[in-house]
Amino acid sequence: MIISQLTSGQLEEKLAGSGLFLNVGPFIFQIQTTIDDLAEGLRLLYGEFPIASRTDFADFHIRFRRTRRLRRRFCSYVSVEVDGHEPAAPVPLEQVYAVFEGCLNWCIYAHAYQYLIIHAAAIERGGRAAILPAPPGSGKSTLCAALVSRGWRLLTDELTLIATDGGKIIPIARPISLKNDSVDIIKNFAPDAIFGPISPNTVKGTIAHMRPPPESVRRVGEYCPATWLIVPSYQAGANTKARPMSKAAGFMRVAESAVNYMTLGQLGFDLVSNLIDETVCYGFEFSDLHETVNWFDELTLSREAISIRPAASNG
Amino acid sequence: MRARIWRTFPLSRKAFDEESVIFNRASGSTHLINPVADKILSVLEQRPSSAQEISEQVSAEIKLDPDEEIIQRVELVLETLDRLGLVEPLPQ
Numbered sequence: 001m002i003i004s005q006l007t008s009g010q011l012e013e014k015l016a017g018s019g020l021f022l023n024v025g026p027f028i029f030q031i032q033t034t035i036d037d038l039a040e041g042l043r044l045l046y047g048e049f050p051i052a053s054r055t056d057f058a059d060f061h062i063r064f065r066r067t068r069r070l071r072r073r074f075c076s077y078v079s080v081e082v083d084g085h086e087p088a089a090p091v092p093l094e095q096v097y098a099v100f101e102g103c104l105n106w107c108i109y110a111h112a113y114q115y116l117i118i119h120a121a122a123i124e125r126g127g128r129a130a131i132l133p134a135p136p137g138s139g140k141s142t143l144c145a146a147l148v149s150r151g152w153r154l155l156t157d158e159l160t161l162i163a164t165d166g167g168k169i170i171p172i173a174r175p176i177s178l179k180n181d182s183v184d185i186i187k188n189f190a191p192d193a194i195f196g197p198i199s200p201n202t203v204k205g206t207i208a209h210m211r212p213p214p215e216s217v218r219r220v221g222e223y224c225p226a227t228w229l230i231v232p233s234y235q236a237g238a239n240t241k242a243r244p245m246s247k248a249a250g251f252m253r254v255a256e257s258a259v260n261y262m263t264l265g266q267l268g269f270d271l272v273s274n275l276i277d278e279t280v281c282y283g284f285e286f287s288d289l290h291e292t293v294n295w296f297d298e299l300t301l302s303r304e305a306i307s308i309r310p311a312a313s314n315g
Numbered sequence: 316m317r318a319r320i321w322r323t324f325p326l327s328r329k330a331f332d333e334e335s336v337i338f339n340r341a342s343g344s345t346h347l348i349n350p351v352a353d354k355i356l357s358v359l360e361q362r363p364s365s366a367q368e369i370s371e372q373v374s375a376e377i378k379l380d381p382d383e384e385i386i387q388r389v390e391l392v393l394e395t396l397d398r399l400g401l402v403e404p405l406p407q
Binding site (some may be wrong): 159246247248249251252255261262266269270274276 | 327329332333334335336338343345347355405
């Protein structure tokens with residue numbers, strides 16, 4: 001069963017009762033709450049995601065509750081509890097949806113060390129994936145949203161999981177987090193895109209999440225090899241410009257962007273080495289999304305990623 | 316004063332074209348290094364050596380005489396590698 005098969009009432013009932021067992025890629029989250037905005041966000045953005053059984057093992061047990069803070073008597077807050085602990089102080093209720101997505105991120109990057117976790121978006125077309133590692137403010141999510149609205153498969157917006165066995169990307173296809181001006185930019189670029197509740201006044205500004213394409217969610221079990229490593233950098237007014245990046249520089253970029261590279265030690269080094277062996281690396285400046293999508297589409301027509309493989313593999 | 320003898324630590328190496336990435340298995344740190352530093356580390360992986368011995372080995376491979384300038388350059392690279400925790404001088 002998927003979430004969109006539940007009525008709003010049934011979804012709220014599950015969330016208020018024993019919890020919604022949300023299946024996101026390789027994870028199961030048990031989510032409990034009576035907060036309407038969160039239920040609405042789940043209904044809007046997670047409609048295609050499967051519901052796991054109550055008898056399945058849940059990796060994380062998360063509860064969101066209304067609360068109040070002593071000095072802010074007229075402002076409602078929301079507290080978050082993960083596996084019986086509160087990992088952060090309560091935040092204003094109006095930010096509940098951003099907190100929910102941030103909490104799922106935290107659960108993954110702080111615990112899922114069975115994978116190499118790279119702070120990066122990843123997209124796929126024609127069986128080949130591009131990893132987009134970049135710091136906040138680089139336009140990574142805007143670029144990701146633009147590309148998936150033009151037919152690229154969303155693998156992930158925020159955390160790219162690399163399997164330690166085989167080195168493929170494990171999709172999670174969660175909603176894409178957009179901030180401030182990026183929200184309207186994508187609304188103009190992709191008028192059919194569906195957005196969840198808006199979270200104003202966060203430390204990152206106003207945040208809204210875009211629903212992942214249903215096809216991307218349905219194909220979440222299809223792992224994908226990385227073919228390109230593309231480091232995006234949004235520059236207002238800049239022409240679209242890609243420049244080749246050395247593999248050694250690409251390696252360092254991935255290692256710096258990986259949450260648990262140091263923790264994995266030799267395994268992390270081997271995983272990044274293998275990943276870079278298989279990828280072509282670029283630095284990518286952009287501002288115009290139409291030009292950018294064209295550049296990415298042309299990339300899929302190139303055969304350069306095949307030419308770097310050993311000749312022996314051709315038979 | 317006797318010349319310092321340098322040693323390195325257990326390293327993993329990934330060579331890409333003209334650059335290499337080195338993983339120090341003792342500290343967990345990773346470094347992007349140029350071919351000169353890479354060559355010096357590979358000499359030290361065989362055995363602890365002085366800057367002069369490293370210069371002699373490298374020069375022999377490229378068929379040059381190890382002059383004072385090469386030795387000084389190797390010393391400088393060794394000091395940089397020392398700051399990065401990739402080599403250390405043996406106690407005199």
